[in-house]
Amino acid sequence: MTHWIIAPVVLPALLAPFIVLAARYHIGIQRVLSLVGVGALVAIAAALAWQTADGTIVLYQLGDWAAPFGIVLVGDRLSTLMVLLTAILALFVLLYAIGSGWDDRGRHFHALFQFQLMGIMGAFLTGDLFNLFVFFEVLLIASYGLMIHAGGNARLRAGVQYVLFNLIGSTLFLFALGAIYAATGTLNMADLAQRVAMISPDDTVGIRVAAVLLLLVFAIKAALVPLHFWLPSSYAEAPAPVAALFAIMTKVGAYAIIRVYTMIFPPDLEVMAGLHDFWLLPAALVSLAIGMIGVLAAKKLDRLIAFSVIGSMGMVMVSIALFTPAGIAAALYYMVHSTLAGAALFLISDLVRTGRASLALTPQAPIAGAALTAGLFFTGAIAMAGLPPLSGFLGKLVILQAAYPSDLMVWIWAVVLGSSLISIVGFARAGSTLFWKSQSIPMPEDAPEQMRPAILSYVAVGGLITVLAAHTVFAGQVHGYTNAIATQLFAPTDYTETVLETPGKLSTPQEDH
Helix, strand or coil: CCCHHHHHHHHHHHHHHHHHHHCCCCHHHHHHHHHHHHHHHHHHHHHHHHHHCCCCCEEEEHHHECCCCCCEEEECHHHHHHHHHHHHHHHHHHHHHHHHCHHHCCCCHHHHHHHHHHHHHHHHHECEHHHHHHHHHHHHHHHHHHHCCCCCHHHHHHHHHHHHHHHHHHHHHHHHHHHHHHHHCCCEHHHHHHHHHCCCHHHCHHHHHHHHHHHHHHHHHCCCCCCCCHHHHHHHHCCHHHHHHHHHHHHHHHHHHHHHHHHCCCCCCHHHCCHHHHHHHHHHHHHHHHHHHHHHHCCEHHHHHHHHHHHHHHHHHHHHHCCCHHHHHHHHHHHHHHHHHHHHHHHHHHHHHHCCCCCECCCCCCCCCHHHHHHHHHHHHHHHHCCCCCHHHHHHHHHHHHHCCCCCHHHHHHHHHHHHHHHHHHHHHHHHHHHHHHHHCCCCCCCCCCCCCCHHHHHHHHHHHHHHHHHHHCHHHHHHHHHHHHHHHCCCHHHHHHHHCCCCCCECHHHHC
């Protein structure tokens, strides 16, 4: 049993209170501690991803208590990929927060940032549903603190709305866990995979209700229509580095759907009949359409990007809803792309905000550093709209290819291609208004000297764009890896045997008595 797999959870969990207790009034020390911690997370996540790349499943049993009685953390290809993606994203977001000074505009930014990472990492690594709920709550608490960072009435209203929606999701989650435990007597995912399969068709009412409730909970986290109302205001009003970090938050919901509905409630299970085809896929298509229509209709840059996140999640969920190895592999490739592209665009919107009176999509005087900012926005818009040569285009191709055998292939192709055209028009309109039409507006004579974004801010955004470019250059290798992940997901025997039948003498409740 390796102890490294718990490090992505324990490291930020220890670092956050240390920052509060030892460096509360020293922003410089806070920055150093946060950077060192996130840098260590990147190294640990890369090592874990390397360890599991050959199909190895890493298990950690807290207190050396065997599953299903003890709490376990499990690392496979899927979970370690998401942990690595989160660590890389966190590094560039933290660099931007430091360079732009956002971390010094309110209290406890770095401690909350570490708690947020703890919740995200725990959600990806946990091996049982109850601790998935616990880490969701850690996410909720830390994300609310980050969302209202630096204050403001609009930000506070958006934060309250965000908390209320997620509290509804938490309540439904508890109901679902109660129904599952009543029907099976366990919440360990590997154990559930075996017990749910043995439930007779006449006794599936309770477990089917639980499956639907869980899907609703995860759909709220993934901002799937009609459960997406919390996202536009929450992401648009949040500080830019926080919104960029939140780009991974919706992916937690998508990850949970992939994990639970390939292992515990696979599509060939009788209890799941009709749930994927008649609810999840149509909702995903509507989410994609509404998100991209929102991009076209948005009157502010931050809301445009928030709606593009909804649209990108719709694209991911369309591929997931196919519940085939090809669909899951395509969804994972696009998930990595949309996380990086969405985060980069939120940070670029803050670069625009630095030199403008507002983010309204109306012609205003040119901003400082407009050429470089415009170039970054152009790259990010190409990526999010899915134009060649970046990975958004390749991701949409593999999604369309995965949808080809589906009975709803015509609808999927029509919505994907139509929404892509709409998003291109929306981003083109925004870019021309921000950077082209502004050139014809003279700068007022009494205007104060414009602030230029810090060099470190440009470095952080450039780092995300570079990772996005690498995701494009190595598309073949990455897609091959996501295919391996999908293969492992649809053959969960190794996962369940590793969790439930670990060799060696382990403590169990029966032995203690």
